Amino acid sequence: MSDTAAVSATGLNIIKRIRRDHSPVVIVMxxxxxxxxxxxxxxxxxxxTWFNVKTIIRDxxxxxxxxxxxxxxxxxxxxxxxxxxxxxxxxxxxxxxxxGADWNQWGSAGGEVTTFGLLATFLVAFxxxxxxxxxxxxxxxxxxxxxxxPIVVTLGAAGLFFGIGSWWSDNLVVSYRxxxxxxxxxxxxxxxxxxNITVAFxxxxxxxxxxxxxxxxxxxxxxxxxxxxxxxxxxxxxxxMAIKCCIIASVCAAFVAVAFSGQVSSAxxxxxxxxFGSSGDMTIMVIAIVMVxxxxxxxxxxxxxxxxxxxxxxxxxxxxxxxxxxxxGARVLAVGLMIVFSIIVxxxxxxxxxxxx
Amino acid sequence: xxxxxxxxxxxxxxxxxxxxxxxxxxxxxxxxPLFFTHRTGFAxxxxxxxxxxxxxxxxxxxIAGEIDLSIGSNAALAAVITVRFTDSLGAINALLIALAISxxxxxxxxYFIAYLRIRAIVLTVGTLMLLRGxxxxxxxxxxxxxxxxxxxxxxxxxxxxxxxxxxxxxxFMFVLVGLFMTYTRYGREIYAIGGARKEALASGxxxxxxxxxxxxxxxxxxxxxxxxxGLRSGTAQALGLQYLLLAxxxxxxxxxxxxxxxxxxxxxxxxxxxxxxxxxxxxxxNVTPAFMVQMYLGILLLVVIMFQTGSRLFEGSQRRSQxxxxxxxxxxxxxxxxxxxxxxxx
Numbered sequence: 001m002s003d004t005a006a007v008s009a010t011g012l013n014i015i016k017r018i019r020r021d022h023s024p025v026v027i028v029m030x031x032x033x034x035x036x037x038x039x040x041x042x043x044x045x046x047x048x049t050w051f052n053v054k055t056i057i058r059d060x061x062x063x064x065x066x067x068x069x070x071x072x073x074x075x076x077x078x079x080x081x082x083x084x085x086x087x088x089x090x091x092x093x094x095x096x097x098x099x100g101a102d103w104n105q106w107g108s109a110g111g112e113v114t115t116f117g118l119l120a121t122f123l124v125a126f127x128x129x130x131x132x133x134x135x136x137x138x139x140x141x142x143x144x145x146x147x148x149x150p151i152v153v154t155l156g157a158a159g160l161f162f163g164i165g166s167w168w169s170d171n172l173v174v175s176y177r178x179x180x181x182x183x184x185x186x187x188x189x190x191x192x193x194x195x196n197i198t199v200a201f202x203x204x205x206x207x208x209x210x211x212x213x214x215x216x217x218x219x220x221x222x223x224x225x226x227x228x229x230x231x232x233x234x235x236x237x238x239x240x241m242a243i244k245c246c247i248i249a250s251v252c253a254a255f256v257a258v259a260f261s262g263q264v265s266s267a268x269x270x271x272x273x274x275x276f277g278s279s280g281d282m283t284i285m286v287i288a289i290v291m292v293x294x295x296x297x298x299x300x301x302x303x304x305x306x307x308x309x310x311x312x313x314x315x316x317x318x319x320x321x322x323x324x325x326x327x328x329g330a331r332v333l334a335v336g337l338m339i340v341f342s343i344i345v346x347x348x349x350x351x352x353x354x355x356x357x
Numbered sequence: 358x359x360x361x362x363x364x365x366x367x368x369x370x371x372x373x374x375x376x377x378x379x380x381x382x383x384x385x386x387x388x389x390p391l392f393f394t395h396r397t398g399f400a401x402x403x404x405x406x407x408x409x410x411x412x413x414x415x416x417x418x419x420i421a422g423e424i425d426l427s428i429g430s431n432a433a434l435a436a437v438i439t440v441r442f443t444d445s446l447g448a449i450n451a452l453l454i455a456l457a458i459s460x461x462x463x464x465x466x467x468y469f470i471a472y473l474r475i476r477a478i479v480l481t482v483g484t485l486m487l488l489r490g491x492x493x494x495x496x497x498x499x500x501x502x503x504x505x506x507x508x509x510x511x512x513x514x515x516x517x518x519x520x521x522x523x524x525x526x527x528x529f530m531f532v533l534v535g536l537f538m539t540y541t542r543y544g545r546e547i548y549a550i551g552g553a554r555k556e557a558l559a560s561g562x563x564x565x566x567x568x569x570x571x572x573x574x575x576x577x578x579x580x581x582x583x584x585x586x587g588l589r590s591g592t593a594q595a596l597g598l599q600y601l602l603l604a605x606x607x608x609x610x611x612x613x614x615x616x617x618x619x620x621x622x623x624x625x626x627x628x629x630x631x632x633x634x635x636x637x638x639x640x641x642x643n644v645t646p647a648f649m650v651q652m653y654l655g656i657l658l659l660v661v662i663m664f665q666t667g668s669r670l671f672e673g674s675q676r677r678s679q680x681x682x683x684x685x686x687x688x689x690x691x692x693x694x695x696x697x698x699x700x701x702x703x
């Protein structure tokens with residue numbers, strides 16, 4: 001009798017401590033995650049295998065990296081960029097064109113393929129792609145920072161970037177030959193059976209989280225996002241912040257584009273619109289991840305850790321539905337329901353704690 | 358002439374929109390011999406039927422200080438539902454079902470936005486994906502098609518040289534919404550929550566009613582646009598109609614809405630849509646690929662936004678320098694007075 005009372009008391013204590021130490025948002029999220037995970041594991045065969053866990057994280061990697069980049073924009077109070085997939089499209093065209101360019105073939109000097117040469121080709125293409133993405137991001141960021149609405153600015157920029165990408169590639173598939181210098185990023189693995197892209201995802205997630213938590217820049221992101229007036233009063237204008245955050249988001253998108261191009265040795269502007277993943281539109285998928293992770297869209301609240309968990313969560317649900325034989329419609333529906341559900345839950349949880357803007 | 362000048366200074370945005378529309382039209386009319394014909398006029402009005410609805414919906418949303426990102430998905434869903442059920446239920450029933458569904462989606466969105474007090478972009482980016490999923494589900498991931506092509510023929514019958522049943526319906530819709538926005542209390546409430554939300558709420562306007570009305574109209578317009586596209590082309594895709602958001606936003610912004618809300622109107626929306634249609638149609642004459650059209654629209658949107666932001670910044674700095682000047686003047690007057698008092702004998 002006393003034993004059961006003690007056990008239930010410890011149980012209550014644990015619940016109390018969890019409720020004290022963590023915000024309700026986190027509890028809801030973790031609870032949901034556990035419910036999905038456990039029910040999925042029970043009804044799905046082959047779900048809880050090491051191979052499948054690897055697949056889930058690998059699937060989450062590409063969209064996850066993009067979402068981590070976007071989280072900076074969201075945290076700094078600039079909503080989100082509707083041009084993520086178009087930046088990626090422009091970058092992938094840029095990268096593939098440069099990988100296939102005649103002047104950039106350092107690998108096959110004298111008819112012999114050398115690792116060093118392949119890497120040189122890759123590096124040249126990679127650096128120029130990053131430069132293009134940086135310019136694209138900075139241009140958008142400047143417009144946003146001057147006071148343009150982020151949604152409308154990036155909606156227009158999306159059309160512009162997509163147009164430039166299509167025009168550059170003549171709306172054709174740009175392909176380059178294997179072996180090429182991006183294989184290690186796209187399909188290779190240095191650490192046994194863990195693909196490099198997964199490693200890159202984890203490294204980027206950790207670095208982003210550290211930057212947000214322990215650097216001055218990270219603090220400034222939170223400050224500008226949480227209270228723009230206070231930021232301005234202390235000399236942190238949104239102008240510079242918007243530019244920096246948009247550059248981070250663009251560079252992450254470009255990195256994803258490079259990695260994806262490395263997988264398929266080719267590029268097309270539509271890779272991120274239609275053929276990517278289950279859910280059609282990559283931009284919306286990325287925004288979905290940021291939201292499902294529980295970051296505040298108004299800025300100032302959230303972290304990239306949440307975003308990474310959101311990516312893995314969505315990927316888990318997707319994976320489970322694939323294993324159970326659902327079609328793409330049901331999967332898009334599920335992700336849509338998850339976003340709307342998380343928006344409503346987080347809005348209810350946080351209701352009253354933030355002024356209405 | 359004097360009155361025209363007065364009108365232009367009173368409505369700078371509208372006159373800019375008219376100027377832009379006229380110059381785009383005359384550019385293509387001069388460079389393309391076939392542009393200035395009745396047939397092209399009819400084609401432009403046919404495009405107007407769909408884009409006009411989307412432009413109208415987005416104009417209303419932006420007047421209310423929000424933006425409805427789910428408009429393309431809502432239209433695609435309506436198109437899929439109409440086309441899928443026309444064969445079994447008849448066009449009228451299918452159309453009514455689709456319109457009812459898209460309007461109620463709008464109402465639910467508006468309710469949640471007002472109830473949760475979140476920005477519309479937050480919710481509508483979620484419903485954007487959700488409605489795509491529903492549309493994919495409804496279409497079973499296929500392109501749905503009509504078998505009876507008398508309905509598409511009826512919808513694009515030519516009437517009065519330039520019009521078809523679809524475009525007449527849309528013009529009627531424009532008139533209705535225009536009257537509603539100008540002459541009813543509910544319409545003015547929409548302007549109020551857009552232009553000065555805090556003040557409007559403080560003066561006792563509930564956020565719910567105008568928000569629900571705006572999103573109901575937006576959902577209805579999106580649905581009607583989807584129905585027209587679906588029935589006219591006889592096919593519908595769940596993942597289609599994504600371009601509507603960009604084109605509609607461009608139309609709304611050319612029509613003179615401000616992202617801060619509370620500005621703009623139905624006439625502006627009509628002119629903005631017509632400008633976009635002139636551009637679209639003219640570029641088709643030039644054999645421009647679709648992605649280039651998208652690019653031009655993107656550039657146009659960026660230019661309009663830069664113009665707006667620039668004029669806002671300029672006005673702000675003008676006001677600041679005005680204030681400083683006033684302060685300087687007052688100080689010098691005061692200094693004069695003090696000096697005079699000191700110098701005065703006694």
